[in-house]
Amino acid sequence: MNQGDFIEKRRGEWAWMEETIIMGRRDFSVRASKFPSVYRRIIRDLNIARTEDFDPSLIDRLDRMVLEGHGRLYQDRRIRWKVIPDFIAFGFPSAVRREWKLLISFTAAFILVALLSGLLVHKSPWIFAQWFSPDVALNLEEMYDPSSEHYLTPREVTGDADMFGFYIYNNISIAFQTFASGILLGFGSILYLMYNGAFLGATCAYMISLNFTQTFFSFISGHGAVELTAFIFAGAAGWRLGMVLIRPPFRLSRKEGFKVVGKRVLPLICGAAAFLVLAAGIEAFWSSRPFPPAMKYSFGAFMLIVTLVYFIFSGRNSRV
Amino acid sequence: MDEPETDTRLSVVNPEGVAYSLRPAGFIPRTLAYALDSIIIWIFLAVILALASAAGMDSGNWLIFLIAFAVNWFYFTIWEIFGRGATPGKLLFGLKVVADDGSPVSPGASFTRNLLRFADGFLGLYIIGILCSMFSPGFRRLGDWGASTLVVLVRPNRRLAGRINFPETILPRTSKTPLRGEEKALVLSFLKRCNLFGKDRADEIASRIVPAITSDSKDAANPGEYLIGLGLGLLEKDAGR
Numbered sequence: 001m002n003q004g005d006f007i008e009k010r011r012g013e014w015a016w017m018e019e020t021i022i023m024g025r026r027d028f029s030v031r032a033s034k035f036p037s038v039y040r041r042i043i044r045d046l047n048i049a050r051t052e053d054f055d056p057s058l059i060d061r062l063d064r065m066v067l068e069g070h071g072r073l074y075q076d077r078r079i080r081w082k083v084i085p086d087f088i089a090f091g092f093p094s095a096v097r098r099e100w101k102l103l104i105s106f107t108a109a110f111i112l113v114a115l116l117s118g119l120l121v122h123k124s125p126w127i128f129a130q131w132f133s134p135d136v137a138l139n140l141e142e143m144y145d146p147s148s149e150h151y152l153t154p155r156e157v158t159g160d161a162d163m164f165g166f167y168i169y170n171n172i173s174i175a176f177q178t179f180a181s182g183i184l185l186g187f188g189s190i191l192y193l194m195y196n197g198a199f200l201g202a203t204c205a206y207m208i209s210l211n212f213t214q215t216f217f218s219f220i221s222g223h224g225a226v227e228l229t230a231f232i233f234a235g236a237a238g239w240r241l242g243m244v245l246i247r248p249p250f251r252l253s254r255k256e257g258f259k260v261v262g263k264r265v266l267p268l269i270c271g272a273a274a275f276l277v278l279a280a281g282i283e284a285f286w287s288s289r290p291f292p293p294a295m296k297y298s299f300g301a302f303m304l305i306v307t308l309v310y311f312i313f314s315g316r317n318s319r320v
Numbered sequence: 321m322d323e324p325e326t327d328t329r330l331s332v333v334n335p336e337g338v339a340y341s342l343r344p345a346g347f348i349p350r351t352l353a354y355a356l357d358s359i360i361i362w363i364f365l366a367v368i369l370a371l372a373s374a375a376g377m378d379s380g381n382w383l384i385f386l387i388a389f390a391v392n393w394f395y396f397t398i399w400e401i402f403g404r405g406a407t408p409g410k411l412l413f414g415l416k417v418v419a420d421d422g423s424p425v426s427p428g429a430s431f432t433r434n435l436l437r438f439a440d441g442f443l444g445l446y447i448i449g450i451l452c453s454m455f456s457p458g459f460r461r462l463g464d465w466g467a468s469t470l471v472v473l474v475r476p477n478r479r480l481a482g483r484i485n486f487p488e489t490i491l492p493r494t495s496k497t498p499l500r501g502e503e504k505a506l507v508l509s510f511l512k513r514c515n516l517f518g519k520d521r522a523d524e525i526a527s528r529i530v531p532a533i534t535s536d537s538k539d540a541a542n543p544g545e546y547l548i549g550l551g552l553g554l555l556e557k558d559a560g561r
Binding site for chain 2: 040063064066074075159162163164166168169172176177180181182184241254255259262266269
């Protein structure tokens with residue numbers, strides 16, 4: 001076959017293809033039925049052009065058409081809303097169960113660090129302001145002091161809706177950062193998580209030392225279970241990803257390892273984000289209300305049980 | 321593919337069994353695209369803040385927090401999902417995000433690679449991302465590794481697609497011994513580039529090629545013109561006239 005004849009013969013369909021691959025969705029759908037067969041003929045053209053050593057610019061042009069055509073043929077941009085209930089009922093809890101060992105060790109480590117720093121601060125409360133900053137200490141004091149004007153609301157905001165927005169902005173950003181920094185050989189996630197554990201433990205002890213025990217614990221009990229599991233999931237997901245760099249799973253190459261692990265940890269971080277939205281809602285619209293402490297504690301215990309039951313039992317029977 | 325590459329292209333085999341090449345983008349166009357996207361984000365947030373303060377800030381803070389959160393973490397993802405793999409910055413500089421097999425980037429992968437952006441920028445100025453992309457085939461930053469994606473150039477290479485412009489005094493000719501495919505490609509690419517060389521350089525380069533494809537010393541006397549003539553001949557023959 002010679003190049004000139006080849007070009008003459010195939011020119012029409014190439015022009016058609018180049019026009020079609022940049023078309024909008026509606027125009028494209030008119031041509032969709034013809035598209036796969038033209039695409040396959042152009043693949044053949046590319047192979048012919050390569051074996052016959054045709055002009056590099058021609059091969060380049062066909063190469064591009066195949067690449068772009070591949071994108072159009074295999075793209076799937078329909079949004080299927082059923083993904084969301086499926087994810088909640090099945091995808092998220094089963095992703096959590098699949099990583100249960102890792103998640104339990106992370107939870108244990110988190111609690112250990114919290115207890116340790118709590119004990120230290122309990123012994124000598126003045127180190128709280130030294131560890132974190134006098135500003136943070138003051139902020140917390142104001143927030144949990146029933147006589148303060150910032151009682152149960154962070155200083156940055158006023159009103160429940162504002163608090164909701166602030167918690168989403170703040171908490172989910174931290175969770176995402178915890179996850180993302182995990183890819184730095186896992187260190188980032190660990191640091192973030194341990195810092196948060198230390199902060200939580202220290203804050204608890206500090207509040208006890210100030211005698212704000214009741215207001216503080218009744219505040220955090222409602223959203224505590226949901227929020228902490230989400231942070232731990234984000235950290236564990238980041239750690240998993242970071243470990244691929246050190247030791248890829250199943251003896252895969254790093255490239256393939258990332259492909260496998262990326263799919264496995266994605267539900268964890270998405271679920272963590274969803275949980276944090278829920279936690280922000282509880283924190284802004286429930287925890288900040290002056291309900292009797294007994295009611296808040298029982299709600300907190302209820303949420304903890306619901307969370308555990310959800311992760312242990314949800315979606316078990318729908319495994320295909 | 322295993323064949324050695326002389327440039328930065330990556331070869332990918334698609335489900336139909338044909339290999340095509342991806343042209344991963346280096347960090348200069350990507351930095352430019354990122355800069356443009358950052359400017360768009362800043363302007364957008366500034367406009368939102370200005371509108372909010374014009375409207376009176378009493379009760380709308382939560383909306384601003386939500387918008388800031390969404391823009392910070394989802395600007396790139398939303399563009400990459402709904403803009404065929406390109407943010408406005410990437411579009412302007414001819415870049416596109418694809419999965420590492422060349423197929424369109426999936427929402428999950430786009431989400432992952434843009435979450436990991438934070439890790440690439442962990443030490444500021446994207447130092448980690450730049451170092452990582454310098455040392456990995458396909459210029460992949462950590463986010464690209466974690467999400468199995470690539471950023472590729474989508475514009476055609478202008479130099480290769482350029483028009484041929486040759487001296488008109490040279491006549492087309494054919495080789496006495498038929499040329500192999502590789503030799504043909506060599507002659508054609510010489511023809512394409514000879515205008516860039518100038519005569520002396522063209523002769524110098526051609527003098528290394530010509531003895532390999534002809535034994536006639538008359539042809540070798542003026543190698544540049546001989547090769548151009550051969551190329552023109554190939555073009556004529558291939559045009560089927």
